[in-house]
Amino acid sequence: MPTDIEIARQATLKPITAVAAQAGVPDEALIPYGKYKAKIDRDALPEGGKQGKLILVTAINPTPAGEGKTTTSVGLHDALNLIGKKSLLCLREPSLGPCFGVKGGGAGGGKSQVMPMDEINLHFTGDFHAITSAHNLLSAMIDNHIYWGNALELDLRRVVWRRVLDMNDRALRQIVGPLGGVSNGFPRETGFDITVASEIMAILCLATDLEDLQKRLGDIIIGYRRDKTPVFCRDVKADSAMTVLLKDAIQPNLVQTLENNPAFLHGGPFANIAHGCNSVIATTTALKMADYVVTEAGFGADLGAEKFMDIKCRAAGLKPDAIVLVATVRALKMNGGIAKKDLGEPNVDAVRKGAVNLERHIENLNKFGINPTVAINHFFLDTDEEIAVIQEMAKKYGTDAVICKHWADGGAGAEELARIVAEKADKGAPGFKQLYPSEMPLAQKIETIATEIYRAGSVSISPAVRNQLKQWEEMGYGHFPVCMAKTQYSFSTDPTQLGAPDGHEIAIREVRLSAGAGFVVAIAGDIMTMPGLPKVPSAEGIYLDENGQIEGLF
Template sequence: MTKKVSPLTDLQIASQATMKSIWTIAKEAGIPEEAVEPYGRFKAKIDVTKLAESSKDGKVVLVTAISPTPAGEGKSTVTVGLADALSKLGEKTMIALREPSLGPVMGMKGGATGGGYAQVLPMEEINLHFNGDIHAITTANNALSALIDNHLHHGNVLRIDPRRITWKRVLDMNDRALRNITIGLGGPTQGVPREDGFDITVASEVMAIFCLATSLQDLKERLARIVIGYTYDKEAVTVRDLGVQGALVLLLKEAFKPNLVQTIEGTPALIHGGPFANIAHGCNSLIATNTARKLADIVVTEAGFGADLGAEKFMNIKARQGGFSPDAVVIVATVRALKMHGGVPKNQLAEENVQAVTDGLVNLAKHIDTIRAFGVQPVVALNKFITDTGAELEVIFEWCEENEIRVALTDVWERGGDGGIALAQEVLKLLDEPNNFAPLYDVEQPVSDKITAIVQKVYGGLGVVFTEQALKDLKNIENNGWGILPICMAKTQYSFSDDPKILGRPEGFTITVRKIIPKLGAGFLVCLTGDIMTMPGLPKTPAALQMDIDLQGNAVGLM
């Protein structure tokens, strides 16, 4: 079975697609006209307060993947293709995806809307600014920073210690030069000098709150709980203490409405919110997922990177806070990625290497074990590339059969929904079966026990090592009564360990937690491990170098 190579790029395929008007998409999705706020002809925001009350809760299909490699796994592409395939089979289906961040779009990825004939549209507008949501989150975050520094300048009634301010500014771009800065220089009229820094917007707690809030009032209350720093007496200072939660929610009220778009084949998609999975919780907004569940019988959603990151956080954080469980899980794998996990360098992936595929299956096996540990049975989506050989594919199918693992070959990049029918049929079988979903730990457990549970059950490590700073953070968390929150691990996506160079399925390792940051508004504790950065840098050859516009003003170089 060979896969044709399209002479067109993803952007060219998208630009040649015939889109339905957003009014048609909304009507087909069951969204009343009064709830639709169009942003041009093909995008809209949905006012969920104007949707009819419904007791229906559609089933949730989570798409995750094996540990990502530079070879690419195509998780978003499979997500879109699976939804199109389910629609072709007569199932009322809706997609719920994250919004792309400009940082990775201009950096390594070049786009985040699927690929080939399994894309959400209009891809160039979604990848570049979209409907302004991430800019609104950036503005709200930085408005809080400005208000903090203004409070210091005008007398500091709350006695905030400038050395203990934990709130950072953000920017929706990879910019390593802004990780650590000094502000307030230039004399008394310029503010109070202090050290500060930037995170990327998708790592902001405002983004996490935005994606976990269930209403505007919930959003406001969560914003009020944000800890921005500590007083000279080491008491926590919150947004509520500053009294600015009203202003922040006002800046976010329009962005908080989910965005409606469509796939090439006309399947409705809600794209809303975009936290990274390696430094945040990696899932689209809860309000978009819940809205889709009310409108469709099946909701296909994804969580960032491998099952050890996005899926773990989807299960332990999003599903827990949202009060629902995933009804089926798809794990995307490729021959190329398995060969890399089996020790083959990227420049040799086109060569047949059955042994490397076999060796790399240990990575897939661990992700399957993780999903099963949550009480859910997965299906493997084997995303096909032209360089895959029959022998390489056969060894994967034989392994899956021996281990009683559902598997389906997918070719949605080339064939759209038609290439995902086999996968859709396997997913439908899973949806008819009961599962025993449960999070992997109880939030009432001690913080160290919850972290250890993730390291041992999800990563396959021996345990956790806490640095001196992490132990201080742990004591502060316990003293303030914040220990009942779930855990959000900030870890490299490339390895189960905290060393991105160790691929496959490493054993006998420990995870070093170097800092624990309480995110009371989001409702979790962020544990920084290894060298993970909350402000990434651009690669030596960023994707931005390929981007341009043509003489007609059309985008060029976005994949």
């Protein structure tokens, strides 16, 4: 089988104007960025009366064996179109950091990719650069305000706004600046996060329009005074200029799949420290244009799906009509204790043992009132006996487990999944419910997620953290949802505890208020907001060949 980039290079793409016409985007609403990608001017779209069905794709906990959530999202979208349904795909944009680090790009794989794959993974339409610039403009204006007298009386020890860069660079996690004497400002401890961890990224993905965007930007808390009262972005008068920098980035991006079906790629917040979903604007726009909208939530269902439903759906008034839960035989064997090097060997017992991870996710998704459909993302070494274990377990929960071969066959390999999911989406999800009500106290929301979704036996919240949560409630933020920040690899805070651990302790070591985004971040375990590169980063294998074509992307 050729590599992803080799498959992408063999594709015959339609001009973006033809893709737009297929999606129902009129010429006046299309803003081309070259031949094969464009932005959509939502103000120029016709008023749509329809409301399509929303299909969420989520997965078991990620492993090095691979699950293929984005690949399945693309394959399902192509399959829906193949069986005569009008579908639109809504995905996040990839970050440069993982692309050059260890994870690789985020454009799908095999014959289920979004195109142009290389441009999507590298710079794309510049949205992340605009977010980086807007974030760092605020950083510069904060330090400038302090330099010119600090009229707002910001406590230099309590400035919480850092800087960002869309690259993995551990050397920038904690720094001291500005240095160099009086002319450069007052030295203080600060640091960098990766762009996808910026609150501005989360804001862009939850805002409904430019007016809402500017309001949310103004609501960002940049730091505190000595009396611990907050100072906001609007106080340093940065919100309007930041909005100017983001005026194009807020418009959804239109691309196509390998099978020339339209796809929106927009936004890309981290899933383990933010809500991990594509933009509300892209999703709501797509729902007015298509009968079915396929979208995904980052990492496993314990992080991504929970945040999709408790944060994104709550903010935007959305609800999924159907859910797809992606699993692979390989990943379940790894959850069953098999080393990566031995995953090619048939092992029914390991699949059965590891299937507890899939079982846990099905149980959790049922708590939201939706029974998922299991998509078995097929690898050629999978045996019938191993697949039968997954199907048997899914049947126990009254759901379907469908073999999907979209990686090798494109949309044709996911037709059965498409028919089942479309039928379920048509019926809707009248029993949909969120995990907790908005009026529940913040500490209780944290405890509810930890016990109901992560199956913790105890939740440790220090008195200092509880006092902070109570203070935020008194400030009017008690209705905010909670965004849990923890490892994506386990239900616990220990990434090595695979399968379905329970009875463990979830210790909340810190909470952060994202007042502009509209949620409280609760940090459990060791979470990095600025990743580092591995010993052998993917960047070492990325190069231009003699014809000027990019090699090494995956």
